Amino acid sequence: MKILDRYIGRAVIGGTLITLAVLLPMVGFFVLADEMDQVGKAGYGMLEALQFVGLSLPRFGYQLFPIATLIGSLMGLGALASRSELVALRAAGVSIGRVVGAALKAGLLLALVAALVGDFVAPQAEQRALVMRSEARYEQVTLKTKYGFWARDGNAYVNIREILPGAILRDISIYEFNDRQELLLSIHAASARYAEDRWVLQDMRQSQIAEEGVEVRRLAETEWGSLLDPALLSVIVAEPHVLPIADLYRYASFLRENGQDARAYEVALWGKVFMPLVVMGMIFLTLPVLFGSTRSSGLGHRVFLGVLAGIGFFLINRTATHLSILYEVSPLLMAIAPTLILLATVGWYTHRGGLGSAQRV
Numbered sequence: 001m002k003i004l005d006r007y008i009g010r011a012v013i014g015g016t017l018i019t020l021a022v023l024l025p026m027v028g029f030f031v032l033a034d035e036m037d038q039v040g041k042a043g044y045g046m047l048e049a050l051q052f053v054g055l056s057l058p059r060f061g062y063q064l065f066p067i068a069t070l071i072g073s074l075m076g077l078g079a080l081a082s083r084s085e086l087v088a089l090r091a092a093g094v095s096i097g098r099v100v101g102a103a104l105k106a107g108l109l110l111a112l113v114a115a116l117v118g119d120f121v122a123p124q125a126e127q128r129a130l131v132m133r134s135e136a137r138y139e140q141v142t143l144k145t146k147y148g149f150w151a152r153d154g155n156a157y158v159n160i161r162e163i164l165p166g167a168i169l170r171d172i173s174i175y176e177f178n179d180r181q182e183l184l185l186s187i188h189a190a191s192a193r194y195a196e197d198r199w200v201l202q203d204m205r206q207s208q209i210a211e212e213g214v215e216v217r218r219l220a221e222t223e224w225g226s227l228l229d230p231a232l233l234s235v236i237v238a239e240p241h242v243l244p245i246a247d248l249y250r251y252a253s254f255l256r257e258n259g260q261d262a263r264a265y266e267v268a269l270w271g272k273v274f275m276p277l278v279v280m281g282m283i284f285l286t287l288p289v290l291f292g293s294t295r296s297s298g299l300g301h302r303v304f305l306g307v308l309a310g311i312g313f314f315l316i317n318r319t320a321t322h323l324s325i326l327y328e329v330s331p332l333l334m335a336i337a338p339t340l341i342l343l344a345t346v347g348w349y350t351h352r353g354g355l356g357s358a359q360r361v
Contacts, residue, residue, distance in 0.1 A: 004089075008099060009106035011080055012283070016072030016110055020061060023068060027060045028053050044136035055129035059242050062118040066275070069110055070282040070310035073103060074303045077290050086290070100287055107283040111276035118272060119244045126242045155179070164254055168193050172201070174224075183209055192224070199224045240268035248272070263325045270335035271321055278317060281339045284346050285310055313342055 035049040061068075077099075080086050089099060148161035148171070155178065161171035169192040176185040190203035201224050208215040240248060248269040255262035289306035317338040324334040 004094070004098075005102040005105060008077070008080075008102035009109070011076030012069075012073050012103050012106040013076075013110060014072070015074070015076030015079075016069050019068040019072045019075065020064070023064055024057055024061055027064070028057055031056055031060075038133075038137065042137050044133065048132060048136045052129045052133050055125045055132070058117055058122040058125045062114055062122050063241070065110075065114040066278045066282050067311060067314055069107060069279050070285060070314075071307055073107070073283050073286045074289065074306050074310075077103065077286055078303045081290055096287070100284070103283050103286070104280060107279050108276070111279040114279065115272075115276060118275065123242055123244050123247075164251065169199075185209065240265045241271075243268065245269060245272050263328075263331055266331040267321045267324060267335070270332050274335050274339065277336070277339050278314075281313070281342045282310055284343060285313065287346055288349055313338065 032049060032053045035052060038044055039046055039049050077086070086099065090096075148159050149163060151158045151160075156174060156176045159173040159175075160169050163169055170190070172187075172189045172192050174185070174187040174189075175183060176187075178184055186207040186209065187201075188205050189201035192199050192201045194200075200221060201219075202221050204219045204222055206217050206219070208217075240251075243251070243265075248265050252262040252265040252269060255265065286306060289302050289309075320334045320338050321331065323329065324331045
């Protein structure tokens, strides 16, 4: 049976990879067309735009993965059905559940790879894309390391160890040098927030360095005109849907603890957590499509209807999660409910004998 699992798994995985190979270049073309309006501004040229598109593709691949899995499964298993291989398997005594189980194993592997891409590859690539584009557009040198975010503003160097939603910075260090690269001023602030076109530093300790010595003073709160271009915040505080699960959980917890609305981050969090279940649901949806009766319609027609049904489910699933923000419904419930309803519906259809004619596929 391992040979059967590998054979069906290759069909599902191969179809999914082919689908992604078709969809991603199309998405990349539209992203590049959107970036053309910015090409030529400052140092942002065609090469930078192509790099930005390339670094953005992992995120789009992750977002399109459920749809790609559905289409790939229908293509791969549909090819087996068109060559009557599924008929041969059924004639050999292989149950429908056995075939679907093999497809689900392949789907689980694909979901694992997608989860790794969505949690590790896509956020890092998206961050690098935003940094590269911002450096080219705003001509402000930036660098994100494990020691925080670094930016250069003239002769001043800024290090920010933690950046939270709502333009809130924590653990900020500022170093100012003269033209001879001699340190003149060292500042450390516990936090900072952007208000009325200026940064407000809180719990600040300033060290003024001169030939006579070092003068230290402390301020509970003070304004600072040049800390970081607010336009660069989009580089640091990424949109919720591209953040890793750990960061989503941390940001959502921070917002709840401070009495702020965390539902946008909770929606993205639960959407990522249950993404493998959505992939399984997409593969499970192929069950009534491929094993249903062929008397009323041909295989190609049923595959087309299956793609439409899968796209409809995907859109409903995405819409449901965002409706939780609008109507203050539990993001956890709205993230998992559509998939559970789909699985229950297909399971009911199977149990009631909707696939009774499968033997005549």
